[in-house]
Amino acid sequence: MAAGPSSTTTPIAWSIQTLALGSVSFPIARLSFQLYGRTILPARVVTSVDCWIDTGAPLTVIPFHVHNQRLLWHSVPGLTTTWMGQRCDLGRVDVWLPTQQPPNVRGPLSLLAKFARSDPPGPPVPVLLGLEFFLAHQAEFVLLLPPQHSVLRLP
Amino acid sequence: MELYKLNETEQQMSDDLQWALTAPEVQQHRGKLVAVYKRRVVAVGMDRMALAQQAAGEQQCHWGDIAVVAVPSQDVWQVPE
Numbered sequence: 001m002a003a004g005p006s007s008t009t010t011p012i013a014w015s016i017q018t019l020a021l022g023s024v025s026f027p028i029a030r031l032s033f034q035l036y037g038r039t040i041l042p043a044r045v046v047t048s049v050d051c052w053i054d055t056g057a058p059l060t061v062i063p064f065h066v067h068n069q070r071l072l073w074h075s076v077p078g079l080t081t082t083w084m085g086q087r088c089d090l091g092r093v094d095v096w097l098p099t100q101q102p103p104n105v106r107g108p109l110s111l112l113a114k115f116a117r118s119d120p121p122g123p124p125v126p127v128l129l130g131l132e133f134f135l136a137h138q139a140e141f142v143l144l145l146p147p148q149h150s151v152l153r154l155p
Numbered sequence: 156m157e158l159y160k161l162n163e164t165e166q167q168m169s170d171d172l173q174w175a176l177t178a179p180e181v182q183q184h185r186g187k188l189v190a191v192y193k194r195r196v197v198a199v200g201m202d203r204m205a206l207a208q209q210a211a212g213e214q215q216c217h218w219g220d221i222a223v224v225a226v227p228s229q230d231v232w233q234v235p236e
Contacts, residue, residue, distance in 0.1 A: 041219035048172040065203040105159040123186035123228035
């Protein structure tokens with residue numbers, strides 16, 4: 001591991017589909033990127049997980065299918081909550097971010113999150129990165145219009 | 156906070172997932188989980204562990220080496236909470 005940088009940036013891509021309903025057509029957009037979580041899998045420290053930025057979420061959500069048998073996380077004893085009707089444990093996991101500066105991975109960053117005990121019905125979702133992460137790590141987010149990538153900047 | 160260099164296994168999975176986030180052959184599977192290995196779609200479904208284990212069996216690798224992405228659905232009425 002090398003010495004820490006002064007500032008790093010992570011590109012955030014738009015994922016846009018167009019939905020046509022009768023006479024109305026509109027974009028379905030998500031802001032997606034990958035991050036790395038500390039893993040219990042053999043022969044590696046981190047594993048890749050996909051993620052959407054969710055500025056409507058105070059806390060990050062880690063769906064059951066994402067963390068089950070993959071991520072090394074620690075629950076905050078005695079604290080449970082819910083997400084989409086699913087019981088969740090409040091917990092912490094170390095994550096790393098891909099950066100545009102070599103060697104292109106930065107962390108560990110402690111992430112407080114809801115760890116779902118089961119998956120809700122319907123289409124699966126990835127990690128939903130909530131606002132706590134930005135405040136905890138003084139991370140800035142710059143939203144740029146497509147086809148540009150938005151930017152998550154760490155001091 | 157430090158910088159970290161991925162090992163070979165971690166880097167391959169990272170490359171696969173990064174590719175999957177924009178590849179049309181992945182993104183066409185709306186509302187599904189898509190398993191990717193060496194920049195190829197190797198399984199599509201709704202159960203991550205089943206997909207990863209099926210793909211790993213076919214690719215003769217550990218299931219943890221399989222990148223899996225959730226492709227956005229077109230269900231706009233369900234807002235993540």
